[in-house]
Each structure stands twice: as structure tokens, then as C-alpha cells.
Amino acid sequence: MRYEKFYTRSDRADSIYQYIPFEVPLGCDGLTITMHYDDSLSTVDLGLFDPSGFRGWSGGERDLIQISNEEATPGYLPGQIAQGTWFVALGLHQVGPDGVGVEVTVEHGRPRFPVSEQLPPAANRPPRRTLHAPQGFRWMPADFHSHSTHSDGRLTLDQLANLAASRGLEILAITDHNTISHHAHLPTVAKSAGINLLAGHEVTTASGHANAFGKIEWTDFREASSRWLEDVSNRGGLLSINHPLATPCHWDREYPDGVPLMEMWHSSWDRFELSPIEYWREKGSPIPIGGSDFHRMGSDGLPGDPTTWVMVATEDNVVSEKEVMDALRNGRVAISASPKAPVVYPMEEDLIVQGGEGTILLTPRGIRKNVDSELFRIKKESGLYTLTNHSGEHLAIGYIQ
Secondary structure (H helix, E strand, O other): OEEEEEEOHHHHHHOOEEEEEEEEOOOOOEEEEEEEEOOOOOEEEEEEEEOOEEEEEEEOOOOEEEEEOOOEOOOEOOOOOOOEEEEEEEEEEEOOOOOEEEEEEEEEOOOOOOOOOOOOOOOOOOOOOOOOOOOOOEEEEEEOOEOOOOOOOOOOHHHHHHHHHHOOOOEEEEEEEOOOOOHHHHHHHHHHHOOEEEEEEEEEEOOEEEEEEOOOOOOOOOOOHHHHHHHHHHOOOEEEEOOOOOOOOOOOOOOOOOOOEEEEEEOOOOOOOOHHHHHHHHOOOOEEEEEOOEOOOOOOOOOOOOEEEEEEOOOOOOOOHHHHHHHHHOOOEEEEOOOOOOEEEEEOOEEEEEOOOOOEEEOOOOOEEEOOOOEEEEEOOOEEEEEEOOOOOEEEEEEEO
């Protein structure tokens, strides 16, 4: 079956999201969907909904969907091919001045999927770095923003997890765009690569991005951002506003009250100008985290650039989603430029600067302290601490609730 639709900029103004319905008969054991359009001046995103709801999203990354009871194209959910009306979802991300014609073909029958790649060997992990922590706790280096082939990343889940482990990370959140298809694979991948993988998905629109952390249901990106927060919170997850100042993917939406987290330190930050910190304060000082937003080698930051340290309630190397989420909810975080960079973090009544000899610490009250030792301590106070070198480049951020 072939469907052809022509869209203009007026159609996009009416609704970015357009739908092509098609019927699936009883007993169908698979679907293959292809999309074609002239992409010289236009960008059209692709997704799929079954009679019950979401089945996958790949944005502008793919023009082919294969789905069956047991397997699916990355970004899409395998499962029953239910009888009834399905919808190919099109996102009119960009429409050229003369409009764009889109051709969609739907084939019934079990697809022939590509042969799965063999798992890579576990990464060679560098020696673990130890930060001081109270008994029963430990600080673990994490990256809370990364992408795999389940959206627009270039590495498979296994390759991404191994790269993060080789960088010295203990926790990696994989936050593919507008899909949860990767969640089911994370336990197996984590065990193979020797790293803790946190489920998440990046709720992605042309007007702003937000990470939804936790192995929760899909968040409908077509809704208002206040609805994102409500749904994620009700499902036990945590919402973080992503790279709010990183043009062209900056936050240009309603900013809902009560957002618990903000990606203050994104790999796009030049680490000199203060606008991310000023924006964070303007929005009520939510718990700050960092994320590389890694997609591919040579683009964005590598996993751990920056690193968010979280103090989890365990002394083991393996941590649960609950332990990581509790650390985030309670603001037990610190951000450093990389896994090996200086770290500023609380320890009981003190604030510690570790590995920052020769740097400058700015306290929440604006007092400058010259860091003169490998392990520098001062009496802690609530607020944000920033650590810079003498050129003004930020090396670490400490946070006390």
C-alpha cells in the first residue's frame, strides 16, 4: 500500500505533527514501512502509533521501520501487531518554501531483519577514583545524557556502554530521543560492559528538550511541558531541562514550576561565560547536573565531558536505579569537567576540593579562596561553588542544598 501527501508551510503552522492512517488485518505478523521525500530543503521526522498508542519514533534519522512480535528497528517497540487502524506519524520539522511531498509505503508480513552484531568485549576500565564519603555511601562518576542507535547516535548500546566504561564512568544514562525502545536491553548491556546504565529518554521538540529519567512509560512530546513534568513525576521519574541555552536546541517553551533538575553544564558550554549559571539561578536553582549529549565520535563531548558525581547509598560497584534517583532527588551531586578533573563536593561539615591545587574557589557568598593543596577543605555553606583556573575557565561546580 502506498500513500502520498503534500505538505506546505501552512500545514506545519496548523500542526507540526501529521498522521497517515492505515489498516492492519487480523493475523498480520509484521510490518515494513518506508518513507521518501526530497530532503534538500525539508526535514520530516518519522514515527509509528498502533491502535493502543506509541510504537516508536526515529525523528529524521530513519526512513525505514521494521516491526514484528519479537524484533523491531531501533527506536521502535516489538510486540503484537494488533488488528485495527495504525498511524504513520510525520513530524514537519522543516518545510521548504515550495512545500514537500511525502510518500509512505506499508507492507504486511514478517520483515527480514539485519543480523545482530556480536557483542564487543568488556572495556578496559581505568582505576577507580575515590572521593571521601560517609560510611555506607560512595561518590560515583556519571553522565546523564547520551544517545545510541535507538535514536540519532552512531554507536550501538553495547559500544556506547563500553566507551563510557573505558572513560572511567560508573553510571551512564542513555536518553534516546522520544523513545523507550532501548530500556528493555539495558540490564543485559550493563552486565556485559560492567557499567550501571540508567534508563531515560529525551523528550524532544523544536522548542526545547528535557530528559525523563527512570524506567518509566513513554512521555508524549506532543503535549505541553507542564504535562511532561506531571506525567514523569506521577510515574516515579525525574525531569531535567536540557541545555536550555544551547542554540538552536535551546529552551523556548513554557518553563513549568517545580522542575527538579537542570542540565546546567552541557558539553556545548564554553566554560567561561556565566549565562548557564545565571539562567539556573533565574529559574529557581533546581538541582544542577551535567551531560555530554554524546552522539558520535568527534561531535559533542565524549561520555563524561562533563561528569556528574552522585553520592549513592551503597558501597558496591553495582547500584540500583532507585539509589541513583534518590541521590539526584536529594541533591547529592557535584559536577566536574571530566572524570579526572578537580571535584568540589561536601563531606560532613566541610566542603572538599580534590585535585584542584593552584585553582580558585568562589563560595556562595562570593568569597575567593586560593586552593593551595591537593585536598583542600573549608567550612561548607548552602549554595553553589565554582572552581576555575586563573584564566577563568570553569573546572568544577559544587552544590549544597
